[in-house]
Amino acid sequence: MSVVRTAVIGLGDFGSLHLDVLSSLPGVEVVALVSRSQARARELAAQYGVPHTFGDADEMLARVPVDSVHVVTEETRHLAPVLAALRAGVDVFLEKPMSHDLAEARLMAAEAERLGRKLMVGHILRFDARCAEVKARIASGEMGRVATVYGRRNMAKSMASQYSHSSRLYTTGIHDVDLVLWYFEGRRPVEVYMKTMAVFGQGDDVFWGLITMDDGSLGVIETSWVLPDATPFRRHILLEVLGTQGAALVEVPAHGLMLWTDQAVVGVDTGYWPRVHGATVGALRDEILYFVTCVQQNRPIEMPRPAEAVAALEVSQALVRSAQEGRPIRLD
Known part of the structure; x- marks a missing residue:
């Protein structure tokens, strides 16, 4: 896979950092943004040249072909977009913690394994x-x-x-x-x-x-x-x-x-996540680049494995x- 088409779900402070990093990586095309605030989504789409905005992850997955998504919502709202993406054949980067609920975390990990999709949880340290x-x-x-x-x-x-x-x-x-x-x-x-x-x-x-x-x-x-x-x-x-x-x-x-x-x-x-020469770098960029590389090269996620995120x-x-x-x- 030469270019990873991706979407960011959740556009708070940390979601916008994910967007900033992804927009600077070679081989990545951010094609959609999802936010409960359409004004926020349109603002960031205009800033970063993203062609599509949605208020709902299901609608985005149904209308825009993507290879991966970054789920950067509150942990109480992780389950639905993660399961929807995995079941649509899409790899998922999920910000930590996986969930506020252990049963939900186990379900997400099990579903990723069942479907053969990549699920990476953002334990940035x-x-x-x-x-x-x-x-x-x-x-x-x-x-x-x-x-x-x-x-x-x-x-x-x-x-x-x-x-x-x-x-x-x-x-x-x-x-x-x-x-x-x-x-x-x-x-x-x-x-x-x-x-x-x-x-x-x-x-x-x-x-x-x-x-x-x-x-x-x-x-x-x-x-x-x-x-x-x-x-x-x-x-x-x-x-x-x-x-x-x-x-x-x-x-x-x-x-x-x-x-x-x-x-x-x-x-x-x-x-x-410092900014150097106009770009967000540091551990966050390295973490996201690792995920992108695993998607591009079809490598398994090992840092951390989903089971390790569940254990934490x-x-x-x-x-x-x-x-x-x-x-x-x-x-x-």
Whole structure:
């Protein structure tokens, strides 16, 4: 396949980033946009030269031939467009988390396998050069046997209102759940425990979770939405991996670009989706390019496999249940 004809379903902030990346990739033609807001769809279609806009994914799939779609809606609205695309013979890039509901995630993965279609879930940190380097060092044996993985992903408090359609753990903490499972590859999570707080009274906004693996090694998840809005980069991210022969530390924005002005100290994204020479690059571009290449060359999706994305959601959902019930949850 020389040219991949694709559509973007969902045109919020992240959907527009997908569109920007796809529009810059050679061998990709964005032929349709789908949004509940037709004004938004028409605006972006005019900006990027996309010929078709729709308010409904089913109508788009019936009227426009596409090879792939990018589903970038809220996780509570993933199931219908993903199943429709797969059943239309179309490969799917699905933003994480797969769903707010584990049964829906399992259904999507099973349907992709049954139909022989590609389904890639956007766990972007697997394409972050820092996190991927840690994985490479673990795989090489350089760090010995990994004993603990700690992931912190704390956000500015004003961002919480944007993410209230399901547990906020699915928005941020699931990134680190996926890293825990990836770094402990070959081991199985057997128990989880989580405590939460609702600091500002708008739903849970502090999450502390513990994941115990079958050999006793530990993963710790910390995520919150209570940082001051003046925090550089509006978030603080920390990854620490301790092994028997070494340790790894990733911190954002501490190792990135910081700008000092008379008004503020500003952290600038240089890793996830920065703009360089007018184009969106970084881990997001690398992730999307991987999917496009798999579609073009008919290669299987392995980063991550759908089953791995389901596993991350299974652990995350068990963490949420643990907090709700106030007890550790054993995993089958």
